[in-house]
Amino acid sequence: MALCELCPRRCHADREDGGLGFCRAGSLPRLFRWGPHFGEEPPLVGPNGSGCVFFSRCTMKCLYCQNSPWSWKGEGEDVSVPRLTEILRELAVKDKCSNWNLVSPTPYLPVIRAAAAPLFAEGIKIPFVWNSSGYETVDTLREYRDLCDIALIDMRYADDATALAASAAPKYVEANRDAIRFLHETLGPLDSDEPGKATRGVIVRILVLPGHADEAAENLAWLASEGFTDLHVSVMSQYTPVYKALETPPFDRPVTAEEYDLVAEAASDFGFERGWVQGFEASGVSNLLGETMPPGHGSVG
Numbered sequence: 001m002a003l004c005e006l007c008p009r010r011c012h013a014d015r016e017d018g019g020l021g022f023c024r025a026g027s028l029p030r031l032f033r034w035g036p037h038f039g040e041e042p043p044l045v046g047p048n049g050s051g052c053v054f055f056s057r058c059t060m061k062c063l064y065c066q067n068s069p070w071s072w073k074g075e076g077e078d079v080s081v082p083r084l085t086e087i088l089r090e091l092a093v094k095d096k097c098s099n100w101n102l103v104s105p106t107p108y109l110p111v112i113r114a115a116a117a118p119l120f121a122e123g124i125k126i127p128f129v130w131n132s133s134g135y136e137t138v139d140t141l142r143e144y145r146d147l148c149d150i151a152l153i154d155m156r157y158a159d160d161a162t163a164l165a166a167s168a169a170p171k172y173v174e175a176n177r178d179a180i181r182f183l184h185e186t187l188g189p190l191d192s193d194e195p196g197k198a199t200r201g202v203i204v205r206i207l208v209l210p211g212h213a214d215e216a217a218e219n220l221a222w223l224a225s226e227g228f229t230d231l232h233v234s235v236m237s238q239y240t241p242v243y244k245a246l247e248t249p250p251f252d253r254p255v256t257a258e259e260y261d262l263v264a265e266a267a268s269d270f271g272f273e274r275g276w277v278q279g280f281e282a283s284g285v286s287n288l289l290g291e292t293m294p295p296g297h298g299s300v301g
């Protein structure tokens with residue numbers, strides 16, 4: 001964390017000596033919530049849920065973030081590495097979750113690895129899910145490959161201007177596509193469709209954004225052009241205008257049925273046969289995690 005280069009921003013903040021970069025993550029992992037979560041894609045959720053750890057802070061700043069209490073505002077609790085070890089132990093051994101689902105882990109990868117090491121020494125291991133906005137570097141993915149058995153990775157934008165305006169993320173498209181190429185090469189397609197049984201592979205999430213459905217379709221076209229139609233794609237209609245999106249058109253409105261149909265049809269037309277297309281009726285769901293989820297430990301439905 002000295003001269004931090006964990007994400008594409010490469011701030012070079014000395015986080016070991018009190019420095020803060022763009023994400024404002026410190027040297028200790030800050031957690032907002034951890035516990036079994038039942039809202040992920042079925043292969044990640046068995047009878048006991050996916051063992052989510054929601055890390056505070058984020059390498060992007062999305063106007064429409066539903067997790068803004070902890071991603072933007074940094075709510076949560078700093079925990080020691082031994083405490084994180086015990087949380088990971090609890091998710092695997094007591095809660096019997098299908099996996100460790102690390103939500104926005106990138107600023108904390110070195111301490112997550114340190115926390116997991118004692119568990120590996122005891123023979124305790126469930127798959128790691130690297131749950132990401134897709135703003136990653138190949139160098140970091142390669143260095144922390146041991147923390148990525150399953151990549152649950154977004155393709156949010158196909159136009160850097162949109163990524164900059166909506167998420168303050170320069171050069172998102174190149175970083176995102178390089179990351180997907182690397183993950184396809186190293187992990188490949190998901191190894192199981194059975195609930196809670198996935199142990200390895202890639203799921204690409206496509207969140208349809210209002211006014212930018214063409215970018216979602218363009219990303220599906222890019223995946224197909226690279227020969228990645230063997231990947232599971234998860235097309236999501238749940239965009240809800242919240243937080244700073246409420247004052248920033250076109251992000252201040254829900255996705256229309258026409259926009260959503262455009263992307264759902266693109267997924268079919270480009271030959272994706274594995275994955276999920278959320279029903280349009282799921283748009284505007286009210287149970288947004290960041291709006292309703294209390295901090296600390298507990299199940300999330």
Ligand code: SF4
Pocket residue numbers: 004005006007008009010011012013020021022023024025059106107
């Ligand atoms: S993880 Fe945070 S401090 Fe490190 S390069 Fe990214 S934004 Fe900067």
